[in-house]
Amino acid sequence: MKLQECYGLWMSGQWHKAGKYKDLYNPYSGEVLARIAQADASEGVRAIEAAHEAFAVFGRMSAYQRSEILYRVAGLIDERREELARVTAMEAAKPLKAARGEIARTVETYRFAAEAAKQVTGEQVAMDAAEGGHQHFGFTIRVPIGVVTAITPFNFPFNLVAHKVGPALAAGNTIVLKPAEQTPLSGLLLAGLFQEAGLPAGVLNIVTGEGAELGEVLTTHPLVRKISFTGSYAVGQLIQRQAGLRRTTLELGSNAALIIDENTDIAAVAARCVSGAFAYNGQVCISLQRILVHQSLYEEFKQHFVTAAAKLITGSPLEEATDVTSLISEKAADRIMNWIGEAVAGGAVIETGGLRSARNIIAPTLLTQVPRSAKVWTEEIFGPVAVLLPFDHWEEAIREVNSSRYGLMAGVYTSDIKRAFEAARELEAGGVVVNDIPTFRVDHMPYGGVKDSGKGTEGVAYAVQEMTQLKLISFNV
Incomplete structure (x- = not known):
């Protein structure tokens, strides 16, 4: 997979030019790897609006179709694992053998997401267990919540992105991804992989740039329903204040x-x-x-x-x-x-x-x-x-x-x-x-912290639960 010299913003299934660009450097050699778009707040809004528009269709796509797309993208990553491992080694300065391990896990994470797409289910509710529930039949379903924004760190640029993108798509949501400033290539390369896998335009949108510029719009825009963030405690605290009543998953660090x-x-x-x-x-x-x-x-x-x-x-x-x-x-x-x-x-x-x-x-x-x-x-x-x-x-x-x-x-x-x-x-x-x-x-185990390590749970099936809304259906029969 040959790197481009310049990467724009991926919105509505197309590359878009940005007003500003910045060189991306290899942390070990210092060489320039590519020029990367630096989105501003208005471009963040465009990405959110594109995701919202796509949700009208994708939110009704069958579990089977969503699962097949995720299986296909896992297969495409598997086919190109050596190329993608080298990208990780270059932009994140991750030793090649560790980078290969990350790509192998990424394949597995998307496969777990493909399986989870077929298991988004509810349960029967015993309405007649209450005195006034006689002749009522109830059950729950889980429905996608809409636009998810994901802000990811540099240290696992493929797999931690997969832990946000995979569950979001499995649940039927659309997503705006902001990869880490230090490792944007790993996120940007997903654009072509998901397009090749058949993901409809606008379902995955990728905006690169500084958190200080994009953070507030990704956490406060009225069309955003959920924010998933992995990073520092200080930034997570700020995101939680900005998010208000929106759902958040915050993985904020550790001292293991x-x-x-x-x-x-x-x-x-x-x-x-x-x-x-x-x-x-x-x-x-x-x-x-x-x-x-x-x-x-x-x-x-x-x-x-x-x-x-x-x-x-x-x-x-x-x-x-x-x-x-x-x-x-x-x-x-x-x-x-x-x-x-x-x-x-x-x-x-x-x-x-x-x-x-x-x-x-x-x-x-x-x-x-x-x-x-x-x-x-x-x-x-x-x-x-x-x-x-x-x-x-x-x-x-x-x-x-x-x-x-x-x-x-x-x-x-x-x-x-x-x-x-x-x-x-x-x-x-x-x-x-x-x-x-x-x-x-x-990658399928529940993963989330207590105290200042954050809130919410990742691990693919558990993340799907947090990216869906439980809805009760009740019949008077």
Whole structure:
């Protein structure tokens, strides 16, 4: 799939010129990949109006037809997975082997959406269970809600888009997509793929540009019925205020923690933790950041973790062997190094990493003796940094995990079934993974956080529920 030199805005099934364009750079090499349209608020309105017009037809399309379109687009992505993986590696600086994994998941996500399109159902309601319900027959149906706007992040530019576009189309809605400023190509390439798959014009509209310019119109326009956003807590808070009574799904970040109980096989677990902490440079919403290890295993775990981290290969995202490469931007690298510096100034020890090299690459870093006030402990670092803490008592570890204002995913390793169920019950998170890292995710499972990690649930079938309206039908018979 050859990239164009210039990309406009995709509305009503056609490319449209924008008033402004901006160069898109490869974060690793610095080369210009393409010129990307920068939509203004008026162009955002045009995209919403196009989606609203298309909804009049698409909202009545059969579940079978919607499912077939989604199956076809999954097949087209599958056929071109190597090309699309290279696009991801270039625009997101995602190591090629991780990019291939993302494209494979994207195919699966759209297939899950195709299956979900055929399962949008209601249920019978026992109207006569009430005294006044005699001779009434009731049931519910789920109907599409209309125009959905989706604002997506840079870190999974194909698959996190699929988690919004797939369920929206499965439910019978139309959508306006604003991909991340850093990774617009992945979203823009969907235009041709969905057109080839037979999606009617106007059902999917793609506007690229700055959130500051487009955000308000995508969240406040009267034709918008639902906003789905993945990004920072600060922006999510603003979107919620602007959205008013509109439905919102907000996935706002994490500070994922793992508790490792005594009697755990540390060698195997440490290698798994290195993967969870440093995959895609730690730029993953549920990247493993806080690791709490029982005091009896602490030194052994630290040694295994440092050894495994040292084996990771740094280099170009297009090299087959690369594990760690450039951060998404110089600004991100500056912030991460500042947070490491703050922790060290407060008494933290760098066990490995802590160094920044050319091209905004930060070596995989493990910190110990971190003060609880340090940002690397309290906030989402979104970079290749993990923090290690020993504990003596299981209850103490659970309290430490729950001390965070975030609660997206948490994990525990334990052979004690009582402690496993206690963690499942007591950990304040949208999901608890037993005997694996909190970075674990498959694309059909429910996925959403508590506290400042957001609201609403993704995972394809669950997102479909949130993108439909339950309607009661009652007959007096």
